[in-house]
Amino acid sequence: MILAMVSFSSGDAIFLAASKATPVTKDVHPQLFNVVEEMAIAAQLPMPKIYIINDPAPNAFATGRNPEKASLAVTAGLLGRLNRDELQGVVAHEMSHILNRDILFVTVAGVMLGAITLISEVFLRGLFYSSLGGRRYSSRERGKGDGAQAIIMIIAIVAAILAPIMATLLYFALSRSREYLADAGGARLTRYPEGLASALEKISQNTVPLASANKITAPMYIVNPLQEAGMKLSDWTSTHPPISERVKILRGMSGASFTDYSEAFKKTTKHSTPIPSSALKDETVEIRPASKQGPVSSKEQFRNIGDVMFKTSGFKFVNCNCGIRMKIPPNFGSGTVQCPRCGTLHEV
Secondary structure, eight states, X not given: OHHHHHHHHHHHHHHHHXXXXXXXXXXXXXXXXXXXXXHHHHHTOOXXXXXXXXXXXXXXXXXXXXXXXXXXXXXXXXXHHOOHXXXXXXXXXXXXXXXXXHHHHHHHHHHHHHHHHXXXXXXXXXXXXXXXXXXXXXXXXXXXHHHHHHXXXXXXXXXXXXXXXXXXXXHHHSXXXXXXXXXXXXXXXXXXXXXXXXXXXXXXXXXSOOTXXXXXXXXXXXXXXXXXXXXXXXXXXXXXXXXXXXXXXXXXXXXSSHHHHHHHHHHHHSSOOSSOGGGOOSOOOOOOOOOSOOOOOHHHHHHHHHHHHHHHXXXXXXEOTTSOEEEXXXXXXXXXXXXXXXXXXXXX
């Protein structure tokens, strides 16, 4: 009961802190804020709080106990690699999770699972230290102590075994159908399924590990961040549906409605649709054209990721007419800075 209350009241803050997410303002990344605002309006949801995880690995997740208290976190790597259509697809997917209330379940379950894992660790450490202290006992006392240690050991082992089993259950609990439903919702909100499909491919092809990810937070992300390098397009994951399948469904849509997604899903998987019948309305949602922004080159990606990470860390950017862009640290003591190329003084 206590764990449930903590999870409900502070679960999102725990996840954001564990993921090393930093709250940001619009000046850090205006395009991100514009896209989130567009998707919030499309979904008829309040604007979520926006966070950036200063990590080069591309990924994103949403958390919170309800739409009014929701937060959206994206990595610097995601912002640097995706074009606007792809970013919109990812944001729309996460907004669909908020709309469908998936974020409450995984937040509460994740915090409770983390607590169980912590309890297991405490037992194991207690066993270790008690075994060290047991050496001081007499043989008679040691016999009694060994019995207590045996009980603690059994409890610790059982807890240690249960923790990963419960983690697996959590992964399945945020069921594949909810991920499919969020993909369908994302395609409908953006009216451009290819944006999300392309984003999923780029995220899954990443070989840079997400430093702050762990077994507890992994189900929160749009793509499992714990897959091994070289397996990004494989279907060997239990936390999310296969990426290749998700992409194929999105690219098989003839329109952008839930019905179009349902038909593409059945054709691709040969299974019944995960979309609830209440959402399968007789509506036509045409796929919009792609935006004018093309793919982001490798050079641009590298520069964009660096810029986002610097801005998130509080650096100010000063552009000189000679073409130099200076990155000023947050603790810079002077009110002016001189361009190293042309010598021009700029106010900071």
